[in-house]
Amino acid sequence: TQLLEQSPQFLSIQEGENLTVYCNSSSVFSSLQWYRQEPGEGPVLLVTVVTGGEVKKLKRLTFQFGDARKDSSLHITAAQPGDTGLYLCAALSNSGYALNFGKGTSLLVTP
Amino acid sequence: GAGVSQSPRYKVTKRGQDVALRCDPISGHVSLYWYRQALGQGPEFLTYFNYEAQQDKSGLPNDRFSAERPEGSISTLTIQRTEQRDSAMYRCASSLASGGYYNEQFFGPGTRLTVL
Numbered sequence: 001t002q003l004l005e006q007s008p009q010f011l012s013i014q015e016g017e018n019l020t021v022y023c024n025s026s027s028v029f030s031s032l033q034w035y036r037q038e039p040g041e042g043p044v045l046l047v048t049v050v051t052g053g054e055v056k057k058l059k060r061l062t063f064q065f066g067d068a069r070k071d072s073s074l075h076i077t078a079a080q081p082g083d084t085g086l087y088l089c090a091a092l093s094n095s096g097y098a099l100n101f102g103k104g105t106s107l108l109v110t111p
Numbered sequence: 112g113a114g115v116s117q118s119p120r121y122k123v124t125k126r127g128q129d130v131a132l133r134c135d136p137i138s139g140h141v142s143l144y145w146y147r148q149a150l151g152q153g154p155e156f157l158t159y160f161n162y163e164a165q166q167d168k169s170g171l172p173n174d175r176f177s178a179e180r181p182e183g184s185i186s187t188l189t190i191q192r193t194e195q196r197d198s199a200m201y202r203c204a205s206s207l208a209s210g211g212y213y214n215e216q217f218f219g220p221g222t223r224l225t226v227l
Contacts, residue, residue, distance in 0.1 A: 098167065
């Protein structure tokens with residue numbers, strides 16, 4: 001099983017601040033996905049990164065895949081209370097269909 | 112429906128009882144997955160179906176857990192002789208196909224199982 005380490009585990013910030021969360025592994029991944037999970041709901045896919053060094057932007061969210069495809073980061077600019085949730089990174093297992101998830105970063109953005 | 116639905120949303124049972132958790136995937140989705148999620152952590156893979164065929168059950172914790180998808184649509188996850196350690200959120204996901212970098216899994220709201 002590929003181990004995905006996410007940091008920090010918890011993050012509490014004020015509205016308008018910037019933040020970065022990380023997803024690291026000793027394994028090389030063919031792709032990596034980021035999900036956001038709001039309280040009481042299931043995870044929702046935000047982005048898939050495939051190419052080493054790839055940067056994808058989704059409004060105020062910027063996702064980067066490490067050059068060696070072993071790590072990824074998610075940067076949020078000017079966080080808003082609506083960004084509150086559990087941010088999960090996931091990679092396809094060797095089976096090619098099951099997802100292995102990290103433990104997530106729980107983000108709280110207060111007004 | 113518009114998304115993956117699961118029922119019941121909450122299930123409280125006594126130790127030793129059997130429970131059946133239902134998943135109704137997005138119409139037309141070929142692949143169906145069951146995951147278990149502990150509070151504040153990421154989902155953990157349990158089993159996978161391609162149409163009606165259970166192609167991977169390597170994540171099922173023990174033989175008290177079983178799953179079926181007899182007609183390639185609705186799936187049931189059954190836990191026999193429940194134990195307190197089975198308490199968790201059980202999530203179902205479906206996808207249009209299986210595999211591939213951009214194959215998106217859509218998750219249901221989950222069933223919160225509590226074993227007393």
